[in-house]
Amino acid sequence: MRVLGMISGTSHDGIDVAVVDFEPAGSVLEGTVGHTASTPYAEELRARLIAALPPAPTTLAEVCELDTLIGQSFADAAAAAIAAGGPVDLIVSHGQTVFHWVRDAHALGTLQIGQPAWIAERTGVPVLSDVRIRDITAGGHGAPLVSVLDGLLLGGRAGGAAALNLGGIANMTVVRGDELRAYDIGPANALIDAVVTSRGLNARGFDEDGRIAAAGRVLPGLLEVLLHEPYYALPAPKSTGKELFHLGYVEQALAKAGPAGDADLVATLTELTVRTVAGDVRAAGVGALVVSGGGCRNPVIMDGLRAALPGVDVAPSDDYGAPSDDKEAIAFALIGWLSAHGLPGTVPGGTGARAARVLGTLTPGAGPLVLPAPLAEAPLSLVLTR
Secondary structure, eight states: OEEEEEEEOTTOSEEEEEEEEEEEETTEEEEEEEEEEEEEOOHHHHHHHHHHSTTSOOOHHHHHHHHHHHHHHHHHHHHHHHHHHOOOSEEEEEEEEEEEEEETTEEEEEEEESOHHHHHHHHOSOEEEOOSHHHHHTTSOOOOTTHHHHHHHHTTOTTOEEEEEESSEEEEEEEETTEEEEEEEEESSHHHHHHHHHTTOOTTSSOGGGHHHHTSOOOHHHHHHHHTOGGGGSOSSOOOOTTTSSHHHHHHHHHHHOOOOHHHHHHHHHHHHHHHHHHHHHHHTOSEEEEESGGGGOHHHHHHHHHHSTTSEEEEGGGGTSOTTTHHHHHHHHHHHHHHTTOOOOOHHHHOOSSOOOOOEEEOOSSOOOOOOOOSSOOSEEEEEO
16 A cells, blocks of 8 residues: 655645555565655745744634645645655645644643645545544644654564654654654754744755754753743653744743854754753663654764763664654654544554544545555564665
């Protein structure tokens, strides 16, 4: 079964796609990763999206328009992926998260926009969407959903391993044999990107190759203020997002610690990511850290993690068959395959739900909606190849 996975993550900079051809082989699920790509949002659309995100006020009219415009952008990306990578049986669209409602450490709701009907109409292929909410209704956080992929990829590694995704938010899955737990650590690139964008430090809206951070110095007083964030002390499972970690959050910290130059501010926010991630990895006591997401392309973050974690093998997820830039898109393709076969797409230890759930809502394509025969048992491991 060929599945196209699509996502725009918490960095909200564009749409990542991955076509994966899945084939069961006994207890092993084999996945051949085909076409992958990343399509940036149009500059005007990204600006409108950023302007509408919390804590900024917005209107239902703007949410409706963004839902349509992002859905159309996903439809364009899906059509391009099919043209380049060949036909698919199912599309999984995560859409764009605009709000993740957490109160008193409990997730109560989540909103991803990007109307899937535009994708189904454009491609004629059925679309699975709205994949997080079912887990939340079962008491989970709806995140990090990539943990189902991490468990299948890393479950057999001796000594345990952790999979770290460095997107806007840093999330980690810790795998020891059949045991798995996962949660959001805190900001990875979210605060850095907010500062780079607001201060106009470059046209791309992120610290490319860590150059800005490398030119600055860490400010101990500001770092101490940032590390006092109560979220870090909450027990897992837990989830967070840009509802908490946004530009206003940085400005509040600066009001307490004093002003900071551009490079020093970015260097300090980068060190915040290194400190919070490294602390949780040490607490997990694993021998390997498998890293993906945009942050793994930042040498200041990666060098900082390696220095802070002597004795831990820190490597990109590419070494495990999951290209680091495409891992989340691959994960949602996997969730699509699981849902299509009537299998849960979550692991309770990964999200905190009472039990695993089959995820998503299906929008039919051009023809009748026909699903594969349900499978009685889920695969025990996943092998990815290119």
